[in-house]
Every structure is written in structure tokens, then in C-alpha cells.
Amino acid sequence: MGSPKKEIANPYLKPDFRPMNFEQYKAEFPNLAGLDCGIDDFFDTYINVFGVTVAAMPNTPVPEVIHAAKIYAKLMDNDEDFTPDDPRIFDYHQQDLEGRNHLIVLVDTKAMDNAWIAFRPGQRFWVPAQALRPGHSGVGHSRDGEMDIAVEELFHKYGKAFQRVYPKDFGLPDYEAHDTWSSTLSNAMDQARGIDRTVRPINGKWTYPENAWYTYDDTSCGWGCQIDEYFWHIWATNIGYYEMLTRPPGTPKENSELRGWCNNLHSEWKPCSKQDLKLMDSKAYLLINNKDYQLPTRIPFGEYGGNRVTYHGYEISVDLKNGLRFMVNRGFAPKLSLKRGNTYFLDQSLEGNSGFPLRFSSSANGVHQGGEEYLEGVVINGIPGNRGSYVRITVAETAPDQLYLYCPEQKGMATDNFLMIED
Structure with a gap:
């Protein structure tokens, strides 16, 4: 039995996507489970x-938090009509009175990560929760062709819900508990690997037949x-995410190549496109495209809702090789539209921002061409180049129809970067 039609009384x-501190969050959502275990000793943005x-x-950059939240929103509500696509998946997130089913955490340091894992209430939350570690959340990376680990990690969270809600087709039999039943997904994976659950690594290595197309080599x-990994692979392949990516995470753009991510994965996963999946893994293809289920069909770039939602985040980087220029989400001259009343965080955490503060002006090149710094609704946090630093603007009703970015320390860093202001 697949997912029901989209009829949901959404509480x-x-x-x-408003970032809140703990007190604000509890006041906004007083009945939300899982907030009384001491979570506020570890996390400060919600x-x-x-x-x-x-x-x-x-110290987690706010745009990374917003980015992760928007990815998950897109998974829950792929058509962006502000109602979750599958009521049963939505309900699953709400059912656990301890809140374990509805927690995604972004960690900042290994020490804090270990402290959270060791924290006794944290241990109860850890497995159902999904963790994103520094470098996992790549604002604007997918659009630039770079694999965004946040998409994978958050799909794992979403996939867990699917496995619990629809066990016959997507369930995860517990081999360690000696489960002998199989799901459609587990049967498809056994065929893709060419070996079943009874096979163990030999001499510390998985051994796969030559005709296998899923050959993950991590013996842990x-x-x-x-x-879990197989579900991610077939979904990402089916929606075209793998095929569009040109390189692995952290790889310079000059090392991009057509199907670069697929080439990187080839020793683990052979299909690259939806057509490849259909030809090579027909069982998975039929399952993942079963219209009875409402699996997301659009890539979650972290752009959910556009200016129909209030809070937004962008990554600012500096091109140090081609004349010192600001880039917004990897682009040199993006024509961004900002809406009056909305709030935008421009993250300057990347080291290349050091010494190059970003500012706004109603004139191109700001103070370098006789203009003035625009200050209304602007908040500056931290020092550029340090993790967590940003410039935030809440666009005033009286804002001009166009704003420009500039750097007061260096002329010409954002000559072509302007922001259109809309009502």
C-alpha cells in the first residue's frame, strides 16, 4: 500500500527558516518533544x-543551518506548496514522544561532537537523529557541480522514515536480530551486490562477483x-543528481569533468543516469518510480520556497586568482532578488574572506565611487574569514530598488554584483 493523497492537517x-535561540524556540514550539533532555547544553541555533x-x-554558519533546513523541507515537500507531500512520513516524524524521530543536528567541532554522543540523553537521540559535520553542508555547491554531502546525509534521515513507514517495500530487516524477512529494497540490493546477507567480508574485504554493480567496500x-547507502544511490541516480555533478566534495572547479562524480563513484556504484538505472537495476528502478509512493523527484538544492519564505543564506567566497572578486554561491555576478521584509545572511566564514569585509551600498562600488555604505537593517557578526562570521540584512520597506555589494578595503571586488529589491 503506497502513500495516501496529500491531505494533511498540518499543525x-x-x-x-527563522534561526532561533533555545528560549525563542521553546516559546515558539512549546509542545514539541525532545527539548527537555539537555539539548541546549550543546546547540544554540534552532x-x-x-x-x-x-x-x-x-559557530556553525547560519547559512549552513538554513541550507540544511531547506534541503529537508524540499524532501518533505518536493512541490513546495508548504504542505508535506506524504502525511504518513510527516506523522512518523511527530510520533516519538521523546522527539528522536525529528532531530537533525549540525556539529561544529570533534570535541563537541564526542561530548554530545557521550551525553546520556544524547545517546538515545543519536541513532534516529542525523548529524552534519563541518564541511557537510555546502551552500550553493550542487548548483556549481560539486557534490553536497548534506543532500546525502539528509536523504538518509528521510529514507529512514520511508523504511519505517513502508516496511514491505522499503524496510530494513535487522540481520543482527536474526530477521529473515526481506523487503523489495533489500532483495534488489542483494541482486545489485551479487551476494546476500549471509556473506561476510573475507580477510577484511568484501568480495563481489564481476557482474555486480553495487560494490561498497567499507567493511564497517x-x-x-x-x-541505507543503496537506497541513497538509486534515488540520487534516478532524479539525475549524480549525472549533473562534475566533481567530489572539496575538489577545485578546474578539476571538473562531465559525470565527474559518477567517475569518482564507479568502483562502488556503476549506474550514473536514470536510463542506466533502468537498464542495469530494473528492480530498483521499478520500486523507486512506483507512483504509489511520493518519493521526491526534484533535486533539493537548498533553495526551498524562494522569496515566499522569510530567511535565506548565501555563501560568500573570494576569487584570489582572478583579480580579487566576491562570489555569491560560487557565482561572480549573480542577479539576486531580495524581498522587502525578508532577511538574508551572507556567510563570510571561508578563509579567503579574511581582510575583505562585505558591505552594501545604493551606489556601484560604494565608497570607492562617492557612494555611502547602506546600513538600514544590516547587522555584522564576527570577522571575515572566521567560522560563523556573516553580514545580515533585513530588507526595509524603504530600501532602494537596487543595492550593490562592495568591499571598503578593496575597490572593484563586486562591481557587477547587484541586488534587485522587490515588494
Whole structure:
């Protein structure tokens, strides 16, 4: 039995992606489970997405938190009509009275990560929660062709819900508990690997037949873990995400190549396109495209809702090779539209921003060409080049129809970067 039609009494308003501190969050969502275990000892920024808590540790760049929240919103509500696509998946997130099913955490340092894992209430939350570590959340990376680990990690969270809600087709039999039943997904994976759950690594290595197309070599990832990874692979391949990516995370753009991510994965996963999946893994293809289920079909770039939602985040970087220029989400001259009343965080955490503060002006090149710095609704946090630093603007009703970016320390860094202001 697939997912029901989209009829849901949503107790949560459409997400606006407002980052809140703990006191604000509890006041806004007083009945939300899982907030009384001591979570506030570890996390200081919270965003709610259809009842799912996205919690971030101190110094996590706010745009990364917003980015993660928007990815999950897109997974829950792929058509962006502000109602979750599958009521049963939505309900699953709400059912656990401890809040374990609706927690996504962004960690900042290994020490804090270890402290959270060791924290006794944290241990109860850890497995159902999904963690994003520094470098996992890539604002604007997918659009630039770079693999965004946040998309994978957050799909794992979403996939867990699917496995629990629809066990016959997507379920995860517990091999360690001696489960003998199989799901459609686990049967498809056994065929893709060419071996079943009874096979163990030999001499510290998985051994696969030559005709296998899913050959994950991490021996710490047992049969159940392999199903999680397989579900991600078939979904990302089916929606065209793998095929569009030109390189692995952290790889310079000059090293991009057509199907670069697929080439990187080839020793683990052979299909690259939806057509490849159809020809090579027909069982998975039929399952993932079963219209009875409402799996997301559009890539979650982290852009959910556009200017219909209130809070937004962008990554600012500096091109140090071609004349010192600001880039917004990897682009040199993006024509961004900002809406009056909305709030935008421009993250200057990347080291290349050091010494190059970003500012706004109603004139091109700002003070370098006789203009003035625009200050209304602007908040500056931290020092450029340090993790967590940003410039924030809440666009005033009286804002001009166009604003320009500039750097007061260096002329010409954003000559072509202007922001259109809309009502």
C-alpha cells in the first residue's frame, strides 16, 4: 500500500527558516518533544521544518543551518506548496514522544561532537537523529557541480522514515536480530551486490562477483548499512543528481569533468543516469518510480520556497586568482532578488574572506565611487574569514530598488554584483 493523497492537517505553519535561540524556540514550539533532555547544553541555533528540529552547535554558519533546513523541507515537500507531500512520513516524524524521530543536528567541532554522543540523553537521540559535520553542508555547491554531502546525509534521515513507514517495500530487516524477512529494497540490493546477507567480508574485504554493480567496500558498513547507502544511490541516480555533478566534495572547479562524480563513484556504484538505472537495476528502478509512493523527484538544492519564505543564506567566497572578486554561491555576478521584509545572511566564514569585509551600498562600488555604505537593517557578526562570521540584512520597506555589494578595503571586488529589491 503506497502513500495516501496529500491531505494533511498540518499543525506547523509553513517554514520560514527563522534561526532561533533555545528560549525563542521553546516559546515558539512549546509542545514539541525532545527539548527537555539537555539539548541546549550543546546547540544554540534552532530551525523548525514541519515539526523537525534542525539544531546547530555554536559557530556553525547560519547559512549552513538554513541550507540544511531547506534541503529537508524540499524532501518533505518536493512541490513546495508548504504542505508535506506524504502525511504518513510527516506523522512518523511527530510520533516519538521523546522527539528522536525529528532531530537533525549540525556539529561544529570533534570535541563537541564526542561530548554530545557521550551525553546520556544524547545517546538515545543519536541513532534516529542525523548529524552534519563541518564541511557537510555546502551552500550553493550542487548548483556549481560539486557534490553536497548534506543532500546525502539528509536523504538518509528521510529514507529512514520511508523504511519505517513502508516496511514491505522499503524496510530494513535487522540481520543482527536474526530477521529473515526481506523487503523489495533489500532483495534488489542483494541482486545489485551479487551476494546476500549471509556473506561476510573475507580477510577484511568484501568480495563481489564481476557482474555486480553495487560494490561498497567499507567493511564497517554491514548489510543493514549497505541498504541505507543503496537506497541513497538509486534515488540520487534516478532524479539525475549524480549525472549533473562534475566533481567530489572539496575538489577545485578546474578539476571538473562531465559525470565527474559518477567517475569518482564507479568502483562502488556503476549506474550514473536514470536510463542506466533502468537498464542495469530494473528492480530498483521499478520500486523507486512506483507512483504509489511520493518519493521526491526534484533535486533539493537548498533553495526551498524562494522569496515566499522569510530567511535565506548565501555563501560568500573570494576569487584570489582572478583579480580579487566576491562570489555569491560560487557565482561572480549573480542577479539576486531580495524581498522587502525578508532577511538574508551572507556567510563570510571561508578563509579567503579574511581582510575583505562585505558591505552594501545604493551606489556601484560604494565608497570607492562617492557612494555611502547602506546600513538600514544590516547587522555584522564576527570577522571575515572566521567560522560563523556573516553580514545580515533585513530588507526595509524603504530600501532602494537596487543595492550593490562592495568591499571598503578593496575597490572593484563586486562591481557587477547587484541586488534587485522587490515588494
